[in-house]
Amino acid sequence: MDSDGRRKFLGVCLAGTAAAAAVAAGYPVFRFMAPRSGATGLQKLVISAADLQEGEAKFFEYGGSSAVLVKTKGGEMIALSAVCTHLGCIVQWVKEQQHFLCPCHGGQFATDGTVLGGPPPRPLAKIPVTVTGGNITIG
Ligand code: FES
Structure with a gap:
């Protein structure tokens, strides 16, 4: 060259x-x-209301992280981050007791995400939910 x-x-x-x-x-x-699509700036998710019975929880991926939708025994829909606010483990739904349990250090959260016990310093983060007709829109 x-x-x-x-x-x-x-x-x-x-x-x-x-x-x-x-x-x-x-x-x-x-x-x-x-342009962003949801109040959180994340993609919205639509789930059929028929997919979730009262007292049950459904886990899903939201914004690259684990999240959960709960239908309380009173019929209220609540979506939360499933990431424990202590050290970031993924919480589990304990249907019999209607609360979340963190398997790492025993943190417990109510269906609305508030801390019931254990080391978590803050509630689980809430995700906006709207119910229209037979659909649940998350985000
Ligand atoms: S990470 Fe959940 S209680 Fe420690």
Whole structure:
């Protein structure tokens, strides 16, 4: 490769690097300005109300994390993060006692996410839920 060829090759490499840097710098701006679909800024999920009976819980992925929808024995729908606020383990639903139990250190949460006992410092984070007709919309 002569010096002219090297210069052209170097120019192509620099242009590629500059283009990659521009894309990397612009992505956060794009994410910030992109339309969002839910109150939480996350994709909405729709579940059929018939899929959940009173006193039961259904776990699902929401925003890249574990979440849970509970239908209380009174018929209220509550969606919560299933990530324990102590050290981040995933809580389990204890149907017989109608509460959540964290398997890691025994933290307990009520159906509305409030702490009943154990080391968790805060309630489980709530996720907006709306019920229209036969559908439950989460997010
Ligand atoms: S991580 Fe849940 S109680 Fe410790």
